[in-house]
Amino acid sequence: MNGRIIAFCCEHSAYPAADLAGKLGLHYPETLRIIRVPCAGRVDVIHMLRALEKGASAVLVLGCEDGACHHITGNIRARERVKHCDMLLREIGIDGRPVVMFNLSPNAPHKFVKAANEITKIIKESREAR
Amino acid sequence: MEARIGVFICNCGGGMKNIDFDAAGAKVAKIRGVTCVNLISDLCLEEGTEKMAARIRAENLDKVVVAGCSPQFKEHVFRNVLENAGLDGHLLCMANIREQCSWAHDGDVTEKAVDLVKMAVYKARLLRPVEKQDIAVDRKVLVVGGGFSAVASALRLSRVGLRPTVLEKEAVLGTSSEELQRFYGFDVSSMIGAAEGDANIEVLTSARMTAAKGAAGDFLVTIMREGEEISRKYGAIVFATGYRTELALDSGLGLPAENEAVSGPKIVSQEQLFDMLNDPFTDTKPRTIGFVFGFSDENSRFPTLATLNNALAAKKEWDSEIYVFCRDVEVDSEGVEKLYREARECGVVFLKCEALPRIAVDNGRIAIEAEDVFLGEDTVVACDLLVAEELLFPTEGTAALSSLLNIRLDSRGFYQDENVHLYPVASERKGVFFVGGCRGDLDMGRVLTDISSAVMSIDKLLSSGTITAEIERVKADPQKCVACLTCIRVCPHGAVQLGRVDGGKEIAVIADLACDACGICAAVCPAKAIDFQGYRDDQLLAQIEAIGES
Amino acid sequence: MIIAERKPMEEIKQAMALYKKVLVAGCGTCVTVCWAGGEKEVGILASQLRLARSAEGNEIVTLEATVERQCEKEMVAELEDKVAEVEAVLSLACGSGVQVMAELFEDKPVFPAVNTTFIGMPQKEGLWVEMCGACGDCFLDRTGGICPMVRCAKGLLNGPCGGTRKGGKCEIDPDKDCAWVLVYRRLEKQGRLDLMRQYYTPKNFRAVKRPGRVQAAKA
Structure with a gap:
């Protein structure tokens, strides 16, 4: 795979935010591939690891803002899992292929675009550093 | 194939x-x-x-x-x-x-x-x-509480053709609803009369809920009434358990509760002042009265209303000098702006302060000292009577009730009112609703809206007698489930319980009606036993694979 | 239930260094319940291993399988075909499961991927605490059903150490309850405080013959 970024998007927040970004013509890197999930809490460590195994250059998990998760604890659990996944990657010395969680609300397309751009920047920087 | x-x-x-x-x-x-x-x-x-x-x-x-x-x-x-x-x-x-x-x-x-x-x-x-299936639901609704919100909800539920039970722990209904009668003019007693006379409404007093099982449409509730255990089925549960107040003396005003001025009649609550004003046998006529409110809670609609009503009455009855120390006067409820204007016109003085006023007892009088935001300097007023700020708390037993149904409370101990996704009156468990003071909100306009929206949601849920549910969209495979209880502990909607399918061994059983399809259980299951159709592991991994091949 | 936790990755990686194709084998009983070696952990460990090796440019092929109980020969035997395909087995079962696997497939090296830590129970979601030391000489009946040998930081057999903190907390770890205070309260509730006065002679651990054997009555 050619530097794809896989973004798991919660259908209550990030997915509509991404839709809105499109509607407003806000651009983000074309390398982003969105997988729709019912809640960020559905995304497990294995999904993030497999994404990297299949060649993704980064994984985003996008969930609702703190305290606004439709399923109460889904976003908190997702954050914990992202942290755990990050630990697993550091354990095996993989850096430069970040797994990152962002929180946003469905009416925050700018935040979605910012997350996409930020992760692209991180990847680029770590690639240049090597 | x-x-x-x-x-x-x-x-x-x-x-x-x-x-x-x-x-x-x-x-x-x-x-x-x-x-x-x-x-x-x-x-x-x-x-x-x-x-x-x-x-x-x-x-x-x-x-x-x-x-x-x-x-x-x-x-x-x-x-x-x-x-x-x-x-x-x-x-x-x-x-x-x-x-x-x-x-x-x-x-x-x-x-x-x-x-x-x-x-x-x-x-x-x-x-x-x-697969989709119509599941029969019970058209009875349990309303926990016996105050204004509970009785009003029951009356409305009865009107839409559902059968509410009002469950009150005291011996009679409406024991703590006088305040509403006083400040909003609601005739709570005639409402209670109407509820008690309504053939659709069952009133259980001196009764408590002690256990609750099941899910939306089919709750099995155990009620203790005078030492007797009753088991009932309900389609939905409404909490209208109200609130209680305490004078905010210990917490911020700096006066020890044992202070003579506190135990004496000099520092009172709004309710006590109201009683004083309406007591025909009293001869106390405080010359100066100070009101303090709005420093402990952002929402000060109810204290604003109580203060305005009481201040106007005290002006009329005693012709006292009145000083109100507050952060904000919230006049956006109906009729309050008018009251506020009346109060200003008859000489009530409002002082806007950002910091909590300091209170001292001096020569039998109470000195209130605060920095007025507009004057920019300290103002000291010596009063004969202080109407102190009241703090709002959930009623005793709120925590116990919520744990019966596995429902979270907010940071103040009220039924959670912090999640923008779960529309105000709904809870994280389908079929469980909150109305009125138990949500920590006393604005009457909002309480009435609560009642309407709860009744509407319940009507939608139960009125047809069946709910169309997706069957086993999320399901634990009985072969793979090791009954580790992880999903039961993590389900935010209380939808998973330990059970037996066809008399087999104990496994996690997901109630189709209670499940909100978030997939958290599927993610945490250490045995990978839970399949969530549409978001199964293999389905998510297939998408990842497709991206990998591109 | 037997509680285990995953070994440090460095150790696992080193163990696997020589091999190109391995079987990552989970167990569906105790270690699944304590999130250490069930199907989910098998998937994660295998994926992590593949990622690590592919980053080194030294790819590894992993097979994944989870049996209901790795401590049962009959159940482990189901893995025969898979084991035949690989050079080594990485087992996420408790020590007992690893040994059954090793015994059944004598020609293949079997590596433990978890450390078997204790017998315990879940305290809350994702947290397990030790409850039983498997000493082979149970005296829970005399301590109100609380084992001071395991739950007291010092493993004391005859009453608290004297360092108990206010509120009945442990001298060594103020977050933990003093086991002997728990014992006292429990016996008090049962009206059996006289048991606190009894002196117990030091336990004779030699009574537990190694290796331990338990023979049930013939069924």
């Missing part, structure tokens, strides 16, 4: 100019499992859906991929098309090539569009139907 997947590509009436649809269609046709590719303009319009249904039948398709707009937008339309064509709605997978592809990028994005369709096809191969 290989799936027969039909791909329908919509160009949204020419709204996606940076995709070469013919080229895309040709590439999509080569993806394994794709039986036919159909380019149809305006797929979601009547003509388009008819064509789509016809193609599904003609090609004998068993899975469908629609590439076009966002599933958030039209998924339900296409699901209907599938169902009309004799396929289960869950056998549809959408590729969002409009919002998340064509519109999001400049330049030709044909390749990305094909990638997205490929992801959808990979997932579609693994889709399985989800």
